[in-house]
Amino acid sequence: MAEALLQVDNLRVNFATRRGVVAPVRGISFQVNAHETLGIIGESGCGKSVTAQALMGLLSPRTSRVEGAITLGGRALHSLSDKARRRLSGQEMAMIFQDPLSSLNPVLTVGFQIDESLRLHTSLNRAARREKILALLGQVGITDPERCASAWPHELSGGMRQRVMIAMAISGSPALLIADEPTTALDATIQAQILDLLDEIKRQTGMGIVFITHDLSVVARLCQRVVVLYAGQVVEETDVQTLFADPRHPYTRALLAARPSADSQPKTALREIPGQVPSLHTPLTGCAFADRCPLAQPRCRAQVPALRSYETASHQVRCWRADETGALL
Ligand SMILES: Nc1ncnc2c1ncn2[C@@H]1O[C@H](COP(=O)(O)OP(=O)(O)O)[C@@H](O)[C@H]1O
Ligand code: SF4
Ligand SMILES: [Mg+2]
Structure with a gap:
């Protein structure tokens, strides 16, 4: 096997x-x-x-x-x-939790936080990371990735936040x-x-x-x-x-x-x-x-x-x- x-x-x-x-x-x-x-x-x-x-x-x-x-x-x-x-x-390996708000930083935009994860796990340059952020948000079913990337965590619904967490989790292709x-x-x-x-x-x-x-x-x-x-x-x-x-x-x-x-x-x-x-x-x-x-x-x-x-x-x-x-x- x-x-x-x-x-x-x-x-x-x-x-x-x-x-x-x-x-x-x-x-x-x-x-x-x-x-x-x-x-x-x-x-x-x-x-x-x-x-x-x-x-x-x-x-x-x-x-x-x-x-x-x-x-x-x-x-x-x-x-x-x-x-x-x-x-x-x-x-x-990556993890997602019950409460996405506690794992998102309230004072950083969604895009910035996904970018941090990409900087850590990939060697993409700034422009490629920007594209990747929007692609990841699209991949997790967010209809307006541009707007979501510039949003603060508290501006999103619970379901949207969990989608953002999933985008971050899969950003390193675990x-x-x-x-x-x-x-x-x-x-x-x-x-x-x-x-x-x-x-x-x-x-x-x-x-x-x-x-x-x-x-x-x-x-x-x-x-x-x-x-x-x-x-x-x-x-x-x-x-x-x-x-x-x-x-x-x-x-x-x-x-x-x-x-x-x-x-x-x-x-x-x-x-x-x-x-x-x-x-x-x-x-x-x-x-x-x-x-x-x-x-x-x-x-x-x-x-x-x-x-x-x-x-x-x-x-x-x-x-x-x-x-x-x-x-x-
Ligand atoms: N850091 C810790 N120190 C001592 N006990 C803990 C700690 N974390 C969890 N526990 C205890 O371990 C048990 C299992 O907890 P947990 O894995 O969170 O359960 P669940 O199946 O609900 O996720 C619980 O009795 C919990 O109180
Ligand atoms: S107590 Fe119940 S579950 Fe445990 S061994 Fe006996 S029959 Fe099985
Ligand atoms: Mg538990």
Whole structure:
């Protein structure tokens, strides 16, 4: 099989806190191919954003420790110096966030900020950069690129700002884009437009996308494969068809059952699963989902279930009772 664009092996993140060391990401592995969108889904607090920050090299070594292997395009990122790592970020991999306003500088025009990114990641001269800025704004669906380039961030709508962030993210032609809930703050129509835009850019450029979300409808629309995270561990990984047709982990089944009906607000998703994600300060002796799982047995609390194949190697489930969930839940 061809080498994956991004290969993550046994990624673990520890934070030093006043109450001791916590591990919000506990040994997760996944891969992303070019032309592929991998969804990472899970409730708030499951470790999605910390995973993204670890991939991008954004976590401070003073307060955190990142272990495991991250390989992008055959290059081992975990063994690069911080400086070399930062150079790569934004160029070979770029990230977009939920709140574009917090990542845009309010006192610089949109054009100036894209120009900064181009100066950093390309060797284009001033005139070529100007042309490129307008081309990028056009590429992300902005109808009047000239006007947008001279606008201040606060003059743009939320959807426009997210388009600007996408333009900046793709300005260095990254091989991989990490999107951390980029549409969560947008209304449904704008969200759909942004998802279509990302899909179109992926088709044009062949980049791989890691799309982090708590929203299953986004997964259905955009992703080819999905990793379900729970308490910092992968509990299920499969292709998107199987995720909806034959989910095996009780947590995945709960996520699907908690999906809002068509007429309710998507943001209420996941709220209805009883119980909470375990505290980072509680040591886990068995399955992290046991306190919330209708199928929990004594064994579940005593022994941590391993991630194992279910039927095919590409469908992985971390549950002692993966064979039974279809009949019981
Ligand atoms: N810098 C940090 N120091 C200590 N704990 C953190 C830090 N950043 C995040 N966490 C904790 O790690 C857990 C996972 O957070 P996060 O990855 O942001 O979750 P989400 O899946 O909602 O994106 C949460 O319990 C959060 O409080
Ligand atoms: S291992 Fe046990 S507690 Fe955990 S999800 Fe499976 S059945 Fe539920
Ligand atoms: Mg998050």
